[in-house]
Every structure is written in structure tokens, then in C-alpha cells.
Amino acid sequence: MRRANWRIPLACVLALASGAVQALSSDKQQPIHIEADSVTIDDGRGIAVYRGNVRYTQGSAELTADEVTVYSADRKQVSKAVASGAPATFRQRPDNKDEDMRGQAARIEFFASEERVVLDIDARLWQGANEFTGNHIEYRAGDEVVQASKAPDSSQRVRVVIQPRPAAEDPVAPSNPPLP
Numbered sequence: 482m483r484r485a486n487w488r489i490p491l492a493c494v495l496a497l498a499s500g501a502v503q504a505l506s507s508d509k510q511q512p513i514h515i516e517a518d519s520v521t522i523d524d525g526r527g528i529a530v531y532r533g534n535v536r537y538t539q540g541s542a543e544l545t546a547d548e549v550t551v552y553s554a555d556r557k558q559v560s561k562a563v564a565s566g567a568p569a570t571f572r573q574r575p576d577n578k579d580e581d582m583r584g585q586a587a588r589i590e591f592f593a594s595e596e597r598v599v600l601d602i603d604a605r606l607w608q609g610a611n612e613f614t615g616n617h618i619e620y621r622a623g624d625e626v627v628q629a630s631k632a633p634d635s636s637q638r639v640r641v642v643i644q645p646r647p648a649a650e651d652p653v654a655p656s657n658p659p660l661p
Contacts, residue, residue: 511540
């Protein structure tokens with residue numbers, strides 16, 4: 482009898498987590514798979530804490546961390562998921578993109594309804610060979626906006642590496658180069 486009781490709250494948490502990691506539009510309809518060494522579920526508060534080599538996947542989205550806490554204010558929809566690790570990592574395939582957006586940091590927060598990811602402490606964000614590094618990076622998937630900043634008490638600055646586009650993709654490249 483006791484064994485069956487944990488299945489109901491766990492099923493509720495998994496159902497609630499369906500929007501935690503935003504990626505391809507179709508990912509929202511995919512099942513969530515979470516693997517961890519342990520889980521503590523507080524169904525009354527709408528919080529689930531997964532610990533130990535956590536792997537969270539939904540469609541093309543993947544999150545790995547030492548610990549992932551899933552929050553649901555109304556216990557019907559995830560408001561945020563917080564991952565911590567050494568480092569925590571994520572990847573997601575944005576709509577209409579050929580390459581995954583990848584990131585890592587000591588702490589990663591996903592805000593499901595806002596399609597926003599915040600990376601804190603030794604944060605790195607990549608898409609293809611382009612890279613952002615800083616103490617704090619915020620990525621808003623819907624707007625395709627990245628903001629990065631250094632820690633207030635640090636001399637380490639934000640660094641950005643943007644690779645040149647091939648000539649065929651460059652919207653400002655002339656179609657007929659000038660003759661010598």
C-alpha cells in the first residue's frame with residue numbers, strides 16, 4: 482500500500498514539469514524523463530528536488546546537474562526549474578535553427594512561461610562556434626536576446642566570440658564582387 486502512494490505525487494510533479502525547459506515548439510508535447518539518485522517531493526508546496534547525477538530530458542531539451550529543483554506555484558504548471566552543479570549544463574534546439582543552444586554554469590534557472598534561461602557563476606553559452614562567457618548570462622529564447630555581465634566585485638569581463646558567416650549566408654555581402 483505504501484508503495485502506491487508515492488506514485489500519485491510523482492506523477493503530478495512530472496505532469497507539472499512539462500513546460501520547464503523550452504526548446505522546439507514540439508518539445509512541449511513530449512514526455513519528460515528525469516533520472517536521479519534520489520527525489521524529494523513536497524506536493525503541498527509544489528516543489529520537487531532531484532539529487533545526484535540528474536538528467537532531465539524533454540524532446541530535444543536536456544538538462545544535467547548535481548541537483549534540480551522544480552517549482553510549481555499553482556501545482557498545475559511549472560514556474561521555474563533551478564539546476565546546480567559543477568557545472569550544471571543544458572542544451573536546447575531553438576525553432577528554425579540548425580544548431581543547439583548550449584550552456585553551462587554553477588547555477589541555471591529556467592523560467593518556463595517566459596522562455597528565459599539565466600546562467601550564474603562561471604557562465605558560458607554557445608550556439609555553434611559562437612560563445613558568450615561571463616558571471617551572469619540571460620538568454621530569452623522567444624526574443625533571441627542574450628545579455629551577459631561580469632560579477633560586480635570581479636575584474637573578469639564579459640567575453641564574446643562571434644564567428645564570421647560564410648559568404649553565402651552573409652546578408653550584406655555583395656552578390657557580384659567587384660572585378661580587379
